[in-house]
Amino acid sequence: GAVVSQHPSRVICKSGTSVKIECRSLDFQATTMFWYRQFPKQSLMLMATSNEGSKATYEQGVEKDKFLINHASLTLSTLTVTSAHPEDSSFYICSALRASGGSFSYEQYFGPGTRLTVT
Amino acid sequence: GQNIDQPTEMTATEGAIVQINCTYQTSGFNGLFWYQQHAGEAPTFLSYNVLDGLEEKGRFSSFLSRSKGYSYLLLKELQMKDSASYLCAVMDSNYQLIWGAGTKLIIKP
Numbered sequence: 001g002a003v004v005s006q007h008p009s010r011v012i013c014k015s016g017t018s019v020k021i022e023c024r025s026l027d028f029q030a031t032t033m034f035w036y037r038q039f040p041k042q043s044l045m046l047m048a049t050s051n052e053g054s055k056a057t058y059e060q061g062v063e064k065d066k067f068l069i070n071h072a073s074l075t076l077s078t079l080t081v082t083s084a085h086p087e088d089s090s091f092y093i094c095s096a097l098r099a100s101g102g103s104f105s106y107e108q109y110f111g112p113g114t115r116l117t118v119t
Numbered sequence: 120g121q122n123i124d125q126p127t128e129m130t131a132t133e134g135a136i137v138q139i140n141c142t143y144q145t146s147g148f149n150g151l152f153w154y155q156q157h158a159g160e161a162p163t164f165l166s167y168n169v170l171d172g173l174e175e176k177g178r179f180s181s182f183l184s185r186s187k188g189y190s191y192l193l194l195k196e197l198q199m200k201d202s203a204s205y206l207c208a209v210m211d212s213n214y215q216l217i218w219g220a221g222t223k224l225i226i227k228p
Contacts, residue, residue, distance in 0.1 A: 044162065045218075093162075108152060108164050108167070110154075110162050110164065
């Protein structure tokens with residue numbers, strides 16, 4: 001099946017620093033990628049929709065200046081957590097949409113996630 | 120507003136069949152996804168339905184009724200490894216995903 005990778009898988013950073021997380025679709029082109037965060041024992045929370053070549057669409061309550069998203073190519077989207085704080089510690093997951101079959105059929109593949117710990 | 124409802128938790132017996140329901144109210148509809156998520160891991164894609172009817176993939180089947188805003192995930196021949204959370208998500212008219220809170224499925228021997 002299709003593979004989506006994330007790098008790094010785990011990162012620990014100091015409060016006030018910035019962290020970049022990469023999401024790559026390894027064997028297909030993804031015009032749309034999604035970024036989620038998940039707190040322990042809670043469901044996924046969509047942060048933003050990343051479209052190649054255009055600005056990301058952020059969900060309500062998500063600070064676009066704090067969580068910078070860049071979808072520079074059809075296989076790569078990056079999420080940069082700027083000026084990280086301990087409350088940003090979470091599990092960040094990306095996913096990529098792959099069109100399958102006809103125009104209205106999609107499959108979505110998730111990356112393995114990145115665990116961010118801000119100290 | 121947009122809303123996805125699914126039961127919080129279900130319990131079933133190994134070898135049995137279980138059906139997890141999902142109802143939705145969204146701005147437009149571009150398909151419904153089901154995912155499986157084991158604790159501490161990213162969700163795994165299970166199915167995508169955009170047309171009414173039943174889609175079967177091995178032990179898992181997913182059904183959709185757009186007129187009723189309803190879907191279910193059917194798991195047959197349950198195995199202990201099927202213990203996980205099952206997430207229902209709908210893609211709305213803007214191609215954004217609206218997520219349910221997930222159903223925790225507990226399988227007992």
